[in-house]
Amino acid sequence: MSETHVPPAGTGAGSLWAYALDIYGRPGVEADCLELQDRHGQCVPFLIWSLWMAASGRAPDTATLEAGAALARSWEAAAVAPLRRLRRELKSAAAGPERRREHLRGGVQKLELDAERMLLEMLEDASPPPGAAAPSPAEAMLAAAAVWGAPPPASLLQDLAARAA
Numbered sequence: 001m002s003e004t005h006v007p008p009a010g011t012g013a014g015s016l017w018a019y020a021l022d023i024y025g026r027p028g029v030e031a032d033c034l035e036l037q038d039r040h041g042q043c044v045p046f047l048i049w050s051l052w053m054a055a056s057g058r059a060p061d062t063a064t065l066e067a068g069a070a071l072a073r074s075w076e077a078a079a080v081a082p083l084r085r086l087r088r089e090l091k092s093a094a095a096g097p098e099r100r101r102e103h104l105r106g107g108v109q110k111l112e113l114d115a116e117r118m119l120l121e122m123l124e125d126a127s128p129p130p131g132a133a134a135p136s137p138a139e140a141m142l143a144a145a146a147v148w149g150a151p152p153p154a155s156l157l158q159d160l161a162a163r164a165a
Contacts, residue, residue: 016124017117019052020045023164032160040152042145045080045116046072047157049123050144051164054137057130065147068123072148075119083112137161 023029036042049068053060060068090105135143138161145151 014056016049016052016120016127019055020048020120023048023051026163029160029163032156032163036145036152036156036160040156041150042148042152043069043072043076045119045123046148047141047144047160049120049127050140051137051161052124053127054134054140055164057134058128059134060128060140060143062147064126064128065144068126069144069147071122071126072119075115075122079115080112080119083108083115087112137164 024033033044033047036047037044046069049072050060050065052058087105087108090101090108093101134140138158141157141161142151142154145157151157
């Protein structure tokens with residue numbers, strides 16, 4: 001999720017988007033997420049999806065996680081990462097008046113958040129139905145992080161899972 005989020009009107013209760021906003025706003029979650037993203041190459045929306053599935057009684061199999069990771073990689077590359085990179089470059093850019101640069105940066109940040117929301121909506125659509133014996137939040141995150149790539153420290157994932165509980 002982007003470094004600052006503003007919940008838009010109309011977030012549906014029980015939706016992955018509403019869950020993500022709730023989780024991301026909790027103390028310590030933003031720092032954990034940024035560390036997972038920036039230091040360990042993890043996709044935060046993908047990890048939050050895994051937490052949401054566990055919390056909503058969904059048990060994804062390996063194929064579901066792999067399909068979700070492929071979807072997230074594709075959308076990250078096409079939309080989220082370029083917007084994040086531009087937003088960060090505008091933060092430290094020396095050219096142009098700061099007021100105008102910050103106005104543009106705010107617009108880019110909104111687009112980045114919209115792209116993350118779209119990714120979460122796509123992942124929600126790709127979710128298995130509730131009802132199966134779901135893993136614990138920590139198990140769900142460990143499985144998702146392993147599918148994504150080189151897993152980050154288990155303690156960091158467990159910390160995030162505990163904050164989400």
